[in-house]
Amino acid sequence: MMIPTTDKVRWGMLGTGFIAERLANAFTETRRATLVAIASRSLERAEAFAQKHDIHRAYPSYDELLADTDIEAVLIALPNALHAHWTICAAEAKKHVLCEKPLALNANECTAMIDACGANGVLLMEAAMYRFQPQIEHVLRLIDDGAIGEPRLFYGAFCFPFTDTSNIRYNKSLGGGCLFDMGFYPVDFAKLIAGAMPDGAVAFAHYHPECDVEIIAGGSMHFPTGMIALFECAFQTDVRTYVEIIGDEAEIQMPDPWTSRGTRKEVLLIRQREVVESFDLPDPNSYALEIDHFSECIRT
Ligand SMILES: NC(=O)c1ccc[n+]([C@@H]2O[C@H](COP(=O)([O-])OP(=O)(O)OC[C@H]3O[C@@H](n4cnc5c(N)ncnc54)[C@H](OP(=O)(O)O)[C@@H]3O)[C@@H](O)[C@H]2O)c1
Secondary structure, three states: OOOOHHHOEEEEEEOOOHHHHHHHHHHHHOOOEEEEEEEOOOHHHHHHHHHHHOOOEEEOOHHHHHOOOOOOEEEEOOOHHHHHHHHHHHHHOOOEEEEEOOOOOOHHHHHHHHHHHHHOOOOEEEEOHHHHOHHHHHHHHHHHOOOOOOEEEEEEEEEOOOOOOOOHHHOHHHOOOHHHHHHHHHHHHHHHHHOOOOOEEEEEEEEOOOOOOEEEEEEEEEOOOOOEEEEEEEOOOOOEEEEEEEEOOOEEEEOOOOOOOOOEEEEEEEEOOEEEEEEEEEOOOHHHHHHHHHHHHHHO
């Protein structure tokens, strides 16, 4: 069904960096959303970004975009340490907020963001785009249907070599470090599988000597269901991405659980070390699915 342009949610975005590029590209595939404005700390960057992505309005400050009463929802595509401040500003300007992961740096910031959105009657969602991949829905359904029995152990990793110390990921005051950047994924997915928050957690981290952000981290969490999750993340190892969910009857293996590449995703169901079933799943643009999902929540 075609959605008339006038019924699409009108979005603005704060920031013009790496993820802003991906999100702007995703709007070309959304059915329920249109990107009408971009804001940067620099007018030049905003105008260049707007021209590249065919966006109608370019603002030289985040405040000016938030003052635009035509905009219904904003994407916060800024460094982690700025998520709380700009989410609260956006809520006070009556905009719904889709904020990049991790939502904030600590629980107090998250509570303040949730409270501000609640008080202003707008929706808030953390942009965990991996959750919108068909393979995630498929795995959750397999578990719900009892394909592996009770989930007992979760192993998850997201590591890749990333050594540019001028990047925000190496900036402590902007919320850098591999735990927020990549550890987010296995930690979030383990919570989704358990359907609960952990009731215990331990972690170890190795820090960059000058930047003082963690560059290799690993840890474990215990959940009230009895499931134990082990996770790894790193900026300074070879590429490593996987999830294994071990139940008391069988296990699920996901070799490529996090990023969508527009190819296909393989999910394996294994029992007694034998592959029982192999699923070949589509891999559409999960950013577009995420934006459409949130737009639909706004409209309903
Ligand atoms: N969901 C995903 O797949 C995914 C992937 C990567 C990153 N992320 C998340 O997206 C957020 C941004 O990451 P990124 O990789 O896009 O970072 P980035 O490339 O460095 O872009 C961040 C943008 O924030 C703006 N900004 C405002 N204050 C800044 C400051 N003090 N220093 C640097 N930039 C500042 C800049 O835009 P202007 O100067 O134009 O205003 C900059 O382009 C993070 O929260 C990250 O966790 C999500």
